[in-house]
Amino acid sequence: QMALLCVASLLLVLSFVDAFQYSDLALYIDSHQEEYVEALRDWVAIESDSSNILKRPDLHRMMDVTAEKLREMGGNVVMVHPWAGIQIKLPGGQPLALPKVVTAHFGNDSQKHTVCIYGHVDVQPAKLEDGWRTEPYNLTEIDGNLYGRGASDNKAPVLAWIHAVEAYQALNMELPVNVKFVIEGMEETGSNGLDAMILAQRDTFFSDVDFIVISDCGWLSKRPALTYGTRGNCYFFAEVEGPRQDLHSGVYGGTVIEPMIDLIGILDTLISPSGKILIPGIREAVAPLTDEEWKMYQDIQFDFDHYKSKIGVSHLMYNNKVDLLAHRWRHPTVSIHGIEGAFSDPGTKTVIPAKVTAKFSIRQVPDMDPAVVKKQVTDYLHSVFAKRKSPNKLKVTMVIGAKPWLADTKHELYQAGKAAVKRVFNVDPDLIREGGTIPVARTFQDVTGKSIIMLPIGGFDDGLHSQNEKMSRYNYIEGTKLFIAYLHEVAQIKKSV
Numbered sequence: 001q002m003a004l005l006c007v008a009s010l011l012l013v014l015s016f017v018d019a020f021q022y023s024d025l026a027l028y029i030d031s032h033q034e035e036y037v038e039a040l041r042d043w044v045a046i047e048s049d050s051s052n053i054l055k056r057p058d059l060h061r062m063m064d065v066t067a068e069k070l071r072e073m074g075g076n077v078v079m080v081h082p083w084a085g086i087q088i089k090l091p092g093g094q095p096l097a098l099p100k101v102v103t104a105h106f107g108n109d110s111q112k113h114t115v116c117i118y119g120h121v122d123v124q125p126a127k128l129e130d131g132w133r134t135e136p137y138n139l140t141e142i143d144g145n146l147y148g149r150g151a152s153d154n155k156a157p158v159l160a161w162i163h164a165v166e167a168y169q170a171l172n173m174e175l176p177v178n179v180k181f182v183i184e185g186m187e188e189t190g191s192n193g194l195d196a197m198i199l200a201q202r203d204t205f206f207s208d209v210d211f212i213v214i215s216d217c218g219w220l221s222k223r224p225a226l227t228y229g230t231r232g233n234c235y236f237f238a239e240v241e242g243p244r245q246d247l248h249s250g251v252y253g254g255t256v257i258e259p260m261i262d263l264i265g266i267l268d269t270l271i272s273p274s275g276k277i278l279i280p281g282i283r284e285a286v287a288p289l290t291d292e293e294w295k296m297y298q299d300i301q302f303d304f305d306h307y308k309s310k311i312g313v314s315h316l317m318y319n320n321k322v323d324l325l326a327h328r329w330r331h332p333t334v335s336i337h338g339i340e341g342a343f344s345d346p347g348t349k350t351v352i353p354a355k356v357t358a359k360f361s362i363r364q365v366p367d368m369d370p371a372v373v374k375k376q377v378t379d380y381l382h383s384v385f386a387k388r389k390s391p392n393k394l395k396v397t398m399v400i401g402a403k404p405w406l407a408d409t410k411h412e413l414y415q416a417g418k419a420a421v422k423r424v425f426n427v428d429p430d431l432i433r434e435g436g437t438i439p440v441a442r443t444f445q446d447v448t449g450k451s452i453i454m455l456p457i458g459g460f461d462d463g464l465h466s467q468n469e470k471m472s473r474y475n476y477i478e479g480t481k482l483f484i485a486y487l488h489e490v491a492q493i494k495k496s497v
């Protein structure tokens with residue numbers, strides 16, 4: 001009885017010490033939040049748009065700033081050259097360098113787990129004239145929301161992880177796990193070169209990594225969430241080339257077979273108005289929805305009307321929660337993004353473009369395989385094009401082939417996630433999937449063999465990739481606390497010998 005009493009008191013003392021440490025850390029975070037907002041302001045100010053070659057110097061600077069920050073904190077930082085693969089050349093002929101990947105290491109205690117945090121600091125393009133209410137690269141706080149390109153995707157989450165480590169350091173508290181960082185600058189264009197870098201470092205940097213944590217996604221509602229799946233993405237260019245040069249539509253219209261009309265014609269055969277993908281073989285590859293999934297989706301909190309009003313539409317493709325979530329997370333979709341060479345300025349230019357290139361992507365889900373999808377799409381478009389008997393030339397290229405990722409929610413990483421969310425927000429998290437793509441997630445899993453969790457801190461209405469992207473101050477600051485709590489919870493996972 002005495003022994004039992006001793007164990008019970010020890011447990012009580014331990015839980016007190018633990019709670020005490022968390023509240024110290026949380027207090028530290030609260031009292032440093034202005035600094036964190038300033039740090040985010042500095043990062044957002046760097047136009048690290050990876051899709052724009054003219055912004056490449058800014059992207060390199062962003063990587064340097066990230067490395068410098070981790071170095072100042074005492075991290076063992078190495079900037080790694082990703083493998084370039086196909087070398088992109090600038091108009092002058094000089095090669096366009098990929099940004100270096102920042103790797104860093106804090107702690108080297110073999111008794112502790114090693115957690116690798118992955119994030120990215122490149123962003124999607126943004127211009128005020130796209131319809132932003134504030135300058136996209138000037139972080140602006142309105143009603144507790146921090147507006148700026150990259151605020152949520154993915155600069156604040158990366159900074160929040162950095163602040164979490166900094167808080168332990170500032171309070172002279174030992175980090176409960178060893179922490180490694182892999183921060184890249186090409187995520188928004190498909191993580192070029194990163195797969196090869198991970199493969200090359202599998203037996204060095206990644207050899208002692210136990211778990212990988214990614215915070216590059218958002219919640220589904222106001223309730224915090226843990227993410228266990230992402231869709232992949234196959235991104236295509238379809239180029240139709242005809243006359244030697246652009247032509248006057250009055251002079252030549254009606255006599256030439258227009259590349260744009262061919263292109264629109266074949267694009268229209270990709271997907272039906274009700275969202276049915278028409279490319280043979282794609283729908284057949286989709287893993288069927290299980291009863292367990294159906295049940296999980298039923299239990300998720302989701303406000304249909306808010307979803308519609310937030311994006312400004314009156315109707316959606318599906319009118320029940322399960323179908324809607326399933327089509328957002330675990331079914332493929334075709335999106336047409338743009339046509340290069342097409343006239344898109346204001347005004348009424350009357351030209352027939354000589355060469356037009358459509359950009360479209362197909363989000364991937366289990367059990368689709370990008371290599372198979374590449375062939376299916378290429379063969380299909382060529383067969384549809386052949387039926388038009390056009391003299392123009394069609395070229396189809398797949399420029400991104402990112403696989404989907406799916407985790408086992410029964411893994412201890414998810415139990416740790418639930419405990420951390422409970423501690424910080426006092427609720428149970430939703431278990432959700434992400435419709436977007438984190439190209440490297442599947443590579444991490446396949447190459448390192450380690451388990452991954454996605455621990456989002458972004459809000460459901462952050463407007464990623466869109467006008468007026470934002471991160472709420474609440475999510476940024478409470479998210480930093482969540483990461484602190486998560487490191488503690490992961491440390492409790494029994495270390496296998």
Ligand SMILES: C[C@H](N)C(=O)N[C@@H](Cc1c[nH]cn1)C(=O)O
Nearest residue numbers: 153187188189190216233436437
């Ligand atoms: C989910 C993540 N924050 C994200 O937005 N990823 C991009 C990555 C991508 C995919 N194809 C090209 N880039 C996305 O899902 O669009």
